Amino acid sequence: xxxxxxxxxxxxxxxxxxxxxxxxxxxxxxxxxxxxxxxxxxxxxxxxxxxxxxxxxxxxxxxxxxxxxxxxxxxxxxxxxxxxxxxxxxxxxxxxxxxxxxxxxxxxxxxxxxxxxxxxxxxxxxxxxxxxxxxxxxxxxxxxxxxxxxxxxxxxxxxxxxxxxxxxxxxxxxxxxxxxxxxxxxxxxx
Numbered sequence: 001x002x003x004x005x006x007x008x009x010x011x012x013x014x015x016x017x018x019x020x021x022x023x024x025x026x027x028x029x030x031x032x033x034x035x036x037x038x039x040x041x042x043x044x045x046x047x048x049x050x051x052x053x054x055x056x057x058x059x060x061x062x063x064x065x066x067x068x069x070x071x072x073x074x075x076x077x078x079x080x081x082x083x084x085x086x087x088x089x090x091x092x093x094x095x096x097x098x099x100x101x102x103x104x105x106x107x108x109x110x111x112x113x114x115x116x117x118x119x120x121x122x123x124x125x126x127x128x129x130x131x132x133x134x135x136x137x138x139x140x141x142x143x144x145x146x147x148x149x150x151x152x153x154x155x156x157x158x159x160x161x162x163x164x165x166x167x168x169x170x171x172x173x174x175x176x177x178x179x180x181x182x183x184x185x186x187x188x189x190x
Contacts, residue, residue, distance in 0.1 A: 024051075024054060025051045025054055025055065028047045028048065028050055028051040028054075029047070029048065029051055031044075031047050032044040032045075032047040032048050032051075035047065049148070052148045053146050053148060056100060056101050056102065056146075056148055057103075059100060059101035060101050060179055060181070061099060061100075061101045061102065061103075061172060061174050061177070061179035061180060061181040062099070062100050062101050062181050063097060063098065063099055063100075063170075063172065063181050063182075063183040064098040064099070064100045065096070065097070065098040066095060066096070066097045066098070066170070066183040066185060067079075067081055067082075067095070067096055067185070068081075068082045068085050068093065068094065068095055068096075068185060068187065069081055069082060069094050069095070069096045069153070070082050070094070071094065072094060072153055072155070073096050073151060073153050075151065076098070076149045076150065076151045077149075077151070079096045079151075079153075081096075085185070085186060085187040085188060086187070086188045086189075086190050087158075087187060087188070087189050087190070088189070088190070089161065089163065089189055090157075090158075090159055092155050092156060092157045092158075093154075093155065093156045093157075093158065093168055093185075093187065094153060094154075094155045095153060095154045095155075095156075095168065095170065095185055096151060096152075096153050097151065097152050097153065097154065097170065097172070097183065098149075098150065098151050098152075099116060099150060099152065099172055099174075099181060100148070100150075101174075101179065101181075102114050102116065102141075102147075102150055102174060102176075103174050103176035103177035103179065104146040104176065105176050107142075110144070111142050111143060111144060112141075112142070112143050112144070112145065112146050113140070113141070113142055113176070114140070114141040114143075114150075114174070114176055115138070115139070115140050115141075115174075115175040115176060116138075116139040116140075116152065116172055116173065116174055116175070117135050117137065117138050117139075117172075117173045117175060118135075118136055118137035118138070118139070118152070118154060118170055118171065118172055118173070119132065119133065119134045119135065119136055119170070119171040119173070120132055120133060120136045120137075120154065120156060120168065120169065120170055120171075121167075121168075121169040121171075122156075122158070122161075122166055122167070122168060122169075123166065123167040123169055123184075124165075124166065124167070125165050125166070125167060125186070127167075130166070132169075136154070136156075137152070137154050139152045152172075154170060156168070158189070161189050162189070163188075163189045163190055164188070164189060165186065165187075165188045166186070166187055166188070166189070167184050167185070167186050167187070168184070168185040168186075168187055169182065169183075169184050169185075170182065170183050170184075170185070
């Protein structure tokens with residue numbers, strides 16, 4: 001019962017006040033626990049995946065994780081985190097970002113589709129915008145599943161930027177749902 005309670009509590013919190021959805025999540029978690037006890041592990045995992053999908057559908061677009069990495073990531077959770085946020089002049093900024101609450105639409109071909117666009121801003125620590133661009137990045141996903149583990153990476157070359165402290169602001173826009181989320185990554189050129 002502990003697994004059931006913990007999963008229900010976490011997923012219900014993600015869903016906010018959506019009682020009907022939270023009830024469905026609780027039912028899925030309860031069934032998953034019964035399936036685990038009956039050694040139906042795959043069925044239990046599928047129930048929990050469905051519960052996560054419901055929670056993500058009800059959640060705002062949120063950035064779960066955002067950090068600078070030393071090279072382009074190879075996949076979800078497969079990255080090399082930088083030891084610091086200090087860059088040499090001319091060194092590119094590479095940010096690893098995990099959005100959650102991403103919307104999916106069903107396509108006629110049987111696929112699910114999601115489209116995220118990203119704006120960026122370079123700001124001073126006081127908030128003054130030095131440069132930026134709308135729709136700088138585009139991340140399109142086509143999958144047989146409504147994936148809950150998504151990562152993106154954004155690379156920006158700041159050729160000619162002066163030494164100093166800055167903020168790399170990213171604005172993610174979900175074109176399927178109209179939701180948006182922002183994240184700020186402070187950095188220094190030295």
